[in-house]
Amino acid sequence: MPLRFILAALLLGLAGLASANPYPSQLYPLQLTALARGLNHPWSLAFLPDGRMLLTERAGRLRLLDAQGRIDPQAVSGVPAVVAVGQGGLFDVLPHPRFADNHLIYLSYAGGTPEASSTEIARAQLDGHALRDLKVIFRQLPRSDSDHHYGGRLLFDRAGKLYLSLGDRGEDARAQRHNDHAGSVIRLNDDGSVPPDNPWVGHSGWKPEKFTLGHRNQQGMALNPRSGAIWTHEHGPQGGDEVNVIRAGANYGWPVITYGKTYGLGLPIGEGTHKAGMEQPRKVWVPSIAPSGMAFYQGKPFAHWQGDLLIGALKGEMLVRLKLDGDKVVAEERMLKGALGRIRDVRVGPDGLVYLLTDEDDGQLVRVSPAPTR
Structure with a gap:
């Protein structure tokens, strides 16, 4: 495509975003600022202590951005080499708590x-x-010829x-099997070794890295700043997306219980929505919204969102x-x-503003701030 057409398309995109601003919400008018464009299905964003950012693209590229969101060429x-097939590829990037x-x-990614x-x-x-x-330091086993439901979010408690x-x-x-990592939350020491207090350490036939079981496909995970608890969300089948609070040794039910239905026919799955010994979600979406990315809000710019989950x-x-x-x-x-299309990741920056990644061939990094009031 000639350069003049590419530039024209970018200018039209910027004009469209600007003309729609600010966007209404219950508590604040929202101002959107596109910081970076031309990203290939960006998956995760992380902030470094010096103000720079790290960003993953699913095809297998790790990018550096400056504090203003400009991409380092x-x-x-x-x-590591990634299997960028179907939903596979490079997923999360997470700095060590003592990165400085x-x-x-x-990095989490589809390997093999x-x-x-x-x-x-x-x-x-x-x-x-x-x-x-x-x-x-960790590899999900056994491997599979499937190209979806990898999960892939990382978190330090x-x-x-x-x-x-x-x-x-x-x-x-697989989500209910003791000797299978699939459909679980995994808990490790920072070097990849297994903490001795993991719930099934020493239990014959159990993968010792497992912390929970019974999940379908978790693509959001965040630490509650008030309680220290870990929250996740996961995709349901044709409805039944869930938000859960993670507890050591808990079973979250999939595929025995779910609020989702079979694709196409919409038939019940498993044994219903409740079963003794299996956790109930804190939030369910029917129909599905396909959640991805998750952050608790802490900051001054959106003071009335304090403690809310985004x-x-x-x-x-x-x-x-x-x-x-x-x-x-x-x-x-x-x-x-x-307004933006498919939102893949949600992060709260050190400045208290909200940063979003869009899951597109021409993906964006967008900053959300309260619009100035007159």
Whole structure:
């Protein structure tokens, strides 16, 4: 395509975003600022102590951005090879809690081959534009020839333990198997070793890395700043998207219980929506919004959102705000409906503003701020 047409399209896109601003919401008019464009299905964003950002693209590229969101033209080298097929690819990027001292980052991604892939975690030192001393510290087993439901979100808790959310790989029964990582939350030490207090350490036939089981496909995970609890959300089948509070050793039900239905025919799945010994979600969406990305809000710019949960939606193409009372969801607001397309990741920056990634061939990094009031 001639350069003049590309520039014209970019200018039209910027004009369209600007002309629609500000966007209404219940508590604030929202100002959207496109910081970066031309991203290839961006998946995750992380902030570094010096103000820079790290951003993953699903095809396997790790990018550096400056504090203003400008993309460094030189990608980070040394990223592990990824299986960028179907839903596979490079997923989350997470700096170590002591990154300023050790420069360690963690990547989750689909590793292996298209015929036998699984979600992995690699740890490496960020040295300028390169990753050094990269080591795979976890590999989901067994692998699968499926190309979806990888999960892939990473999180550190207050004690410095590392968590990974995993999907069932589209093979439902795996989420209830003791000797299978699929459909679980995984808990590790920061070097990939297994904490001795994991719930099934020493239990014959159990994967010791497992912290929970019974999940379908978790693509959001966040630490509640008030309680320290870990919250996740997951995709349901034709309805039944869930928000859950994670507890050691808990079973979240899939595919035995669910609020979703079979695709196409809409028939019940499993044994209904409740069963003794299985957790109930804190929030359910029917029909599905296809949640992805998740962050608790803390900051001054959106002071009235303090402690609220922000969730992106792929199918729903919106930003969802959940009001909480302790561990209960008491209200929901749907914002930016159709304004940006598929929202893949949601982050709250050090400045208290909200940053969104859009899951497109021409993906964007968009900053959300309160619009100036007259």
